[in-house]
Amino acid sequence: MGHDPYTTAITAGRPPAEPGAPMNVPIHLSSTFHANGHYGYVRDGNPSSAAFEQAIGALEGGHALAFASGIAALNAVLDMVPTGSTVVAPLHAYSGTMKRFTELETQGRLQVRRVPMDDAAGLAAAAAGAALLWLESPTNPLMEVCDIRAAVAAGRAQGALVAVDNTFATPMRQRPLELGADLVMHSATKYIAGHSDALLGVLVTANHDLHAELAQRRVLLGAAPGVLETTLGLRGIRTLPIRMDRAEATARELAQRLTRHQAVTRVRYPGLEQDPGYSTHGGQASGPGAMVVIDCIGSTEAVEQMCGSLAIWVHATSLGGVESTIERRARWAAESPDVPAGLVRLSVGLEDVDDLWDDLLLGLNRLL
Ligand SMILES: *Cc1c(COP(=O)(O)O)cnc(C)c1O
Numbered sequence: 001m002g003h004d005p006y007t008t009a010i011t012a013g014r015p016p017a018e019p020g021a022p023m024n025v026p027i028h029l030s031s032t033f034h035a036n037g038h039y040g041y042v043r044d045g046n047p048s049s050a051a052f053e054q055a056i057g058a059l060e061g062g063h064a065l066a067f068a069s070g071i072a073a074l075n076a077v078l079d080m081v082p083t084g085s086t087v088v089a090p091l092h093a094y095s096g097t098m099k100r101f102t103e104l105e106t107q108g109r110l111q112v113r114r115v116p117m118d119d120a121a122g123l124a125a126a127a128a129g130a131a132l133l134w135l136e137s138p139t140n141p142l143m144e145v146c147d148i149r150a151a152v153a154a155g156r157a158q159g160a161l162v163a164v165d166n167t168f169a170t171p172m173r174q175r176p177l178e179l180g181a182d183l184v185m186h187s188a189t190k191y192i193a194g195h196s197d198a199l200l201g202v203l204v205t206a207n208h209d210l211h212a213e214l215a216q217r218r219v220l221l222g223a224a225p226g227v228l229e230t231t232l233g234l235r236g237i238r239t240l241p242i243r244m245d246r247a248e249a250t251a252r253e254l255a256q257r258l259t260r261h262q263a264v265t266r267v268r269y270p271g272l273e274q275d276p277g278y279s280t281h282g283g284q285a286s287g288p289g290a291m292v293v294i295d296c297i298g299s300t301e302a303v304e305q306m307c308g309s310l311a312i313w314v315h316a317t318s319l320g321g322v323e324s325t326i327e328r329r330a331r332w333a334a335e336s337p338d339v340p341a342g343l344v345r346l347s348v349g350l351e352d353v354d355d356l357w358d359d360l361l362l363g364l365n366r367l368l
Pocket residue numbers: 069070071072094096097136140165167168186187188189190199200201
């Protein structure tokens with residue numbers, strides 16, 4: 001505890017250092033444990049998932065709970081909110097998150113006030129009487145930046161719970177608990193696991209009662225993750241700091257080059273001075289991360305073909321893996337209608353920057 005994150009990522013979640021003991025926590029393939037010990041039934045917790053939770057908790061500055069997916073983590077939080085409550089949700093965010101809020105609204109479970117994440121005054125106004133503020137910053141895929149401190153202050157004044165989806169920034173760039181949030185959520189499927197091979201979610205809080213309540217929701221909703229997934233999540237954490245550094249450095253360079261390409265009308269990246277989120281993001285995060293979003297010229301078909309024509313960039317959904325992926329987000333019906341047809345989301349991975357650029361350039365030049 002108290003170490004630099006580069007060190008914590010390596011040292012956290014290890015078994016006790018005893019002669020002959022394994023250095024890594026084994027994958028405990030056991031659904032039950034001998035009676036009267038610390039562990040009982042796998043859905044309530046197990047040593048493999050606990051090691052992952054220790055590591056991500058240490059990086060975010062709280063106590064973590066691992067979930068079967070990011071959406072399972074979201075649902076555990078929503079399940080805590082009393083029926084009929086008012087909640088504040090992002091107008092634009094990860095499509096699955098938006099869809100879930102809409103469902104609960106349609107079912108009459110919750111009253112939902114939707115606010116763009118970059119509208120601090122709108123968030124403050126919407127917080128009146130709310131039980132929960134669900135924030136995402138930067139947002140997927142519009143890269144809107146929320147002033148987290150201002151939103152936390154607005155939520156606090158109303159006694160609302162404030163949760164932040166920190167998937168894009170990761171704890172290496174942004175620590176919402178330090179900014180005053182009650183809860184951090186991750187789709188650990190993305191940067192944390194980092195190799196596009198596991199579905200995993202996580203919630204982190206420094207509040208003991210909230211942790212206990214969410215642990216109970218996880219048990220009763222059956223939302224616990226598998227031990228192979230949490231083991232892969234912990235393995236991902238070991239290299240998270242250096243993966244973020246490398247991917248972000250490449251993303252910064254590609255974002256700069258993209259601003260000068262004729263087929264690109266806008267680059268959405270909080271590391272660019274001209275980006276509307278630049279100063280807010282800079283005030284709460286230590287770097288812009290490795291997601292770069294571009295608005296392209298050309299027909300929907302031409303942009304779609306461009307995404308599929310590349311040799312290194314993988315035309316696929318999801319993000320945060322070692323491999324760079326590219327996707328036209330409006331191809332999904334669940335995506336917000338405010339996402340332009342020609343908007344392309346780039347998840348910058350660990351390949352060579354010039355190889356990535358040359359590949360992308362061939363595709364973009366076809367749009368001219
Ligand atoms: C992918 C994603 C989610 C959903 O997480 P799953 O692990 O796929 O359930 C939530 N928020 C953001 C920002 C995401 O990118």
